[in-house]
Amino acid sequence: xxxxxxxxxxxxxxxxxxxxxxxxxxxxxxxxxxxxxxxxxxxxxxxxxxxxxxxxxxxxxxxxxxxxxxxxxxxxxxxxxxxxxxxxxxxxxxxxxxxxxxxxxxxxxxxxxxxxxxxxxxxxxxxxxxxxxxxxxxxxxxxxxxxxxxxxxxxxxxxxxxxxxx
Numbered sequence: 001x002x003x004x005x006x007x008x009x010x011x012x013x014x015x016x017x018x019x020x021x022x023x024x025x026x027x028x029x030x031x032x033x034x035x036x037x038x039x040x041x042x043x044x045x046x047x048x049x050x051x052x053x054x055x056x057x058x059x060x061x062x063x064x065x066x067x068x069x070x071x072x073x074x075x076x077x078x079x080x081x082x083x084x085x086x087x088x089x090x091x092x093x094x095x096x097x098x099x100x101x102x103x104x105x106x107x108x109x110x111x112x113x114x115x116x117x118x119x120x121x122x123x124x125x126x127x128x129x130x131x132x133x134x135x136x137x138x139x140x141x142x143x144x145x146x147x148x149x150x151x152x153x154x155x156x157x158x159x160x161x162x163x164x165x166x
Contacts, residue, residue: 014064014086018093033064040097041069041089047104053081056121066121066130067098071107080112083121088134102134 033055050071058065066083131138
């Protein structure tokens with residue numbers, strides 16, 4: 001099987017572009033999270049901006065919520081972690097990486113956290129701010145309502161989400 005066109009993801013999914021290797025095994029539509037660990041992430045200007053560190057699951061909704069990307073630092077020291085909404089990424093089969101439709105400079109200014117101080121990702125205020133920065137609609141628990149500002153992605157006017165200024 002060969003994929004040559006961008007696949008339209010189901011609601012909240014990542015896009016897939018490029019050609020698969022014709023494998024009859026898993027991927028690219030279905031694969032283990034461990035397969036993606038360490039994959040590089042490229043900015044829209046082609047710069048290597050980080051690597052996949054973790055994948056966060058929304059257990060109640062049964063879907064991937066975020067890719068935690070490690071950026072900066074050296075050999076794991078001084079890394080900044082970013083929680084990128086899953087649907088903000090495109091899996092590029094030809095380059096064997098993820099692409100984020102954002103410039104490397106903008107990613108440098110993205111709100112992040114360190115390995116010892118993770119934000120409460122289940123908090124709807126934090127989720128709204130994180131999704132706003134990356135230009136995505138938050139995936140809400142249907143029992144909760146949230147007023148989301150449709151401002152420019154990455155806007156310095158994004159709300160403060162706990163200890164992480166977004």
